[in-house]
Amino acid sequence: MNPMRIVLAASVAFNVGLLTLLVLFFSTSPLEKPAAPPTPEREAPAISLTADRPAEPPDSAPAPTAHPADPDDIASAADMRSLYQRLRSVGMDAERARRVVAATFLTDFHDEMRGVFEERFSNDFWRSQSHWEMQELYATEYIQKRRQMEAMLEEVTGAPAPDLFPYGHRRGLPGFTPEQQRGVRLIEEDYSLLQSKIHARARGSSMLPEDWEALRMLEEERRRDLAALLSEEELREYDLRNSQTSHQLRHGLRSFEPNEEEFRTIFSLKHEIDLAYGPQHGMPDEETRQARAEAEKAMNEQLRELLGEERFEEYQLSQDHSFTMLAGLTDRLGVPREKAREIHRMEQLVREKQREFQTDSDLNPDDIAEANQLLWEETRRTVEEALGEEAMEIYMNQGGWWLRNLQRQAQSSQP
Numbered sequence: 001m002n003p004m005r006i007v008l009a010a011s012v013a014f015n016v017g018l019l020t021l022l023v024l025f026f027s028t029s030p031l032e033k034p035a036a037p038p039t040p041e042r043e044a045p046a047i048s049l050t051a052d053r054p055a056e057p058p059d060s061a062p063a064p065t066a067h068p069a070d071p072d073d074i075a076s077a078a079d080m081r082s083l084y085q086r087l088r089s090v091g092m093d094a095e096r097a098r099r100v101v102a103a104t105f106l107t108d109f110h111d112e113m114r115g116v117f118e119e120r121f122s123n124d125f126w127r128s129q130s131h132w133e134m135q136e137l138y139a140t141e142y143i144q145k146r147r148q149m150e151a152m153l154e155e156v157t158g159a160p161a162p163d164l165f166p167y168g169h170r171r172g173l174p175g176f177t178p179e180q181q182r183g184v185r186l187i188e189e190d191y192s193l194l195q196s197k198i199h200a201r202a203r204g205s206s207m208l209p210e211d212w213e214a215l216r217m218l219e220e221e222r223r224r225d226l227a228a229l230l231s232e233e234e235l236r237e238y239d240l241r242n243s244q245t246s247h248q249l250r251h252g253l254r255s256f257e258p259n260e261e262e263f264r265t266i267f268s269l270k271h272e273i274d275l276a277y278g279p280q281h282g283m284p285d286e287e288t289r290q291a292r293a294e295a296e297k298a299m300n301e302q303l304r305e306l307l308g309e310e311r312f313e314e315y316q317l318s319q320d321h322s323f324t325m326l327a328g329l330t331d332r333l334g335v336p337r338e339k340a341r342e343i344h345r346m347e348q349l350v351r352e353k354q355r356e357f358q359t360d361s362d363l364n365p366d367d368i369a370e371a372n373q374l375l376w377e378e379t380r381r382t383v384e385e386a387l388g389e390e391a392m393e394i395y396m397n398q399g400g401w402w403l404r405n406l407q408r409q410a411q412s413s414q415p
Contacts, residue, residue: 077152080105084156098157102149109149116141136200139193173238183229184238191222216278240264245271255327256318265306266315269299322347325399329391339386343395346382347402350375354406369412376410379403 080101087097116137153161160182173181195218198211226235240246240263249267258266277292278284284292304312317323323344330340353375357368383403384392396404 077156080152081156094157094159098153098159098161101156102153102161105149109145112145113138113142133200133203136193136196139189139196143189143193173241175237176234180229180234184226187222187225187229188242191218191225194218219278239271240267243271243274245274253315253318255324256315262307262311266303269302273299317341317344320344322399322402326395329395329398330387333387333391335387335391342386343383346379350379350402350406372406373410376406379406 083104084097084101087100088094092100117134150161160178173184176184195215198214198218199207202208202211226238230238246267249263249270253263253266256262273292273295277288277295300312300316303315307315317327323340326343327337327340329335330337354372357363357371363371380392380403383395383400387395392400392403396407
């Protein structure tokens with residue numbers, strides 16, 4: 001007999017046996033769990049506008065559709081109901097049946113979303129599309145269609161839909177009730193959609209003062225909505241995990257590698273400044289910039305005392321982009337972190353020496369050229385001893401531009 005036919009026959013027999021076991025398993029499932037009370041749908045945020053506010057945010061985000069009117073949606077609801085009833089009829093408990101129904105229709109949901117993008121972007125391949133234009137389309141279509149599907153699931157099963165359709169990259173919310181989890185998600189979705197409309201209008205780059213003002217107003221409204229849903233302590237824990245400040249700190253403190261206590265300490269001071277003066281990438285006036293700079297100076301003094309001198313110095317190093325790139329390279333190559341600190345100190349020394357060369361009136365151009373040559377040779381030898389020849393070349397092309405510039409200056413001074 002053909003060996004391939006034997007393999008196919010065995011595969012078919014195995015799948016039939018597996019299907020039989022699944023049916024037997026579902027038929028012996030435990031008793032149905034009591035259904036949780038349905039969670040009321042959240043209205044889209046109402047942005048309050050008054051005459052003294054100079055900027056207006058865009059239209060409100062679409063509210064969830066509780067009763068789909070589209071014929072295709074109604075057909076989908078009927079399909080959901082039929083599948084749910086079949087699963088319940090063979091003894092599957094309600095919670096598991098809800099999840100099976102949701103997972104079954106998740107494939108259709110993703111296919112529909114893929115179709116939306118193909119229709120918008122694949123045909124007009126020559127058009128320039130900004131990230132924010134795509135983000136706006138994704139947020140609009142994704143939120144609307146997902147909420148329609150959740151509404152159908154709740155109508156069919158009589159209980160809140162399982163959270164099988166996560167939006168964004170929200171971190172876990174320990175101790176939050178399911179109602180709070182859902183409420184927070186809806187708030188973030190609504191405001192994400194409104195913010196994406198502003199950025200899409202500016203095509204991600206040409207932000208005007210009124211755009212920044214609209215974003216500021218939206219952030220104030222978003223925090224008011226969150227504060228109405230969460231206690232002060234819950235909001236603090238949410239901000240620790242999901243605020244813009246926390247995202248920036250997790251990225252900016254990679255080389256510092258804080259423990260939880262240190263992260264909380266830095267976050268509490270930094271977040272207070274961000275709430276008072278807004279995001280650093282906005283368009284503050286000169287007075288606001290100076291006030292923020294003074295606040296950050298005071299924050300650093302507090303951190304010096306709270307972290308201790310040694311850890312504070314490491315924190316300051318982590319805020320230096322040149323050092324973080326070097327530390328990432330040494331970590332990748334298995335070079336001790338102390339070598340990165342040595343090279344960083346060498347960089348500061350080289351910059352100081354070059355400033356002295358330029359300000360020393362007793363040095364003529366030939367003297368400066370000779371000094372740069374000697375400085376390059378000494379620096380190259382020190383860095384090569386710390387990293388090795390191959391790693392030094394990588395560093396010069398990936399973050400060590402000061403070293404490359406010193407090499408060019410030394411070479412240009414040669415006859």
